[in-house]
Amino acid sequence: QSVLTQPASVSGSPGQSITISCTGTTSGVGSHNLVSWFQQHPGKAPKLIIYEGGKRPSGVSSRFSGSKSGDTASLTISGLQAADEAEYFCCSYAGSSAPYVVFGGGTKLTVL
Amino acid sequence: QLQLQESGPGLVKPSETLSLTCNVAGDSISSSSYYWGWIRQPPGKGLEWIGSIYNSGNTYYNPSLGSRVTISVDTSQNHFSLRLNSLTAADTAIYYCVRHGPLFLITFEDWGQGTLVTVSS
Numbered sequence: 026q027s028v029l030t031q032p033a034s035v036s037g038s039p040g041q042s043i044t045i046s047c048t049g050t051t052s053g054v055g056s057h058n059l060v061s062w063f064q065q066h067p068g069k070a071p072k073l074i075i076y077e078g079g080k081r082p083s084g085v086s087s088r089f090s091g092s093k094s095g096d097t098a099s100l101t102i103s104g105l106q107a108a109d110e111a112e113y114f115c116c117s118y119a120g121s122s123a124p125y126v127v128f129g130g131g132t133k134l135t136v137l
Numbered sequence: 138q139l140q141l142q143e144s145g146p147g148l149v150k151p152s153e154t155l156s157l158t159c160n161v162a163g164d165s166i167s168s169s170s171y172y173w174g175w176i177r178q179p180p181g182k183g184l185e186w187i188g189s190i191y192n193s194g195n196t197y198y199n200p201s202l203g204s205r206v207t208i209s210v211d212t213s214q215n216h217f218s219l220r221l222n223s224l225t226a227a228d229t230a231i232y233y234c235v236r237h238g239p240l241f242l243i244t245f246e247d248w249g250q251g252t253l254v255t256v257s258s
Contacts, residue, residue, distance in 0.1 A: 061243035063184070070233055070248035071184065082246055114184055118241045125199050126243055128184040 029115055029129035036135040042103040045132045047115030049096050059118035060098040062091055065131075066111045075100060102134070110136040139163040141234050141249035148255050154222040155256075159234030159249060160215070167193065167212035172237050175208065175219045176245065177230040180253075185230075189240055190217060197240055224256045 030048045037043040047060065058078035063071040073082050075091040078098065088103045098117070102109055115129040145157035159173070166173065174189030188198035190208045198206050207220040221228060232254055236247040 059241055059243060061245070063245070070251055071245070072248075073244060073246045076242060076244050082244075116184070116186075116243050116245075118243055120200075123200060124197055124240050126186045126240065128186065131183045 143252040
């Protein structure tokens, strides 16, 4: 089964930019751009912020962007704000004959 | 406006079967072009996709859960359900129901508030 690896934590100051990586194995990130990113504040349901590698759902700030290089997908948040402090999860489509999706372990973003 | 609301027992014994229901308001499962799924999150840990159902009969499950999972739809009640058998403590989690587009796009955009299920004797 595919495995997605994220850093446990990242931090940045207000106004700065940060990048969270998501490295995949087997039939995951490397073979396509079908990666989504979710933001989760404590006690809340996750919120979709990026899909298909770099597309944003309606209403999501353009400060959030996604990209991919090789087996690694990345989420970049520019102009950090206090409200961005949250857990971030990547998710990749994996599987061909038996489709399924797999999540990364999550990255805690701290805004200093 | 779409609303998803999970319901079910908060406490289940090991080896028993968990049954959860997601009541849907603001969309009709029987005529919807969306998928309906379940995602769980152990307290303080990451997310795990459990499975999804489409068109009332096409189901997709996480291979890691094997044959323990069944997702079904009741169009007369406009809700869909999750059954997970042979429970262990590792199944303790917040269970979310979701509405989404084609699975490969991973557009889990609409979520219920989640319901905590504890597996304990």
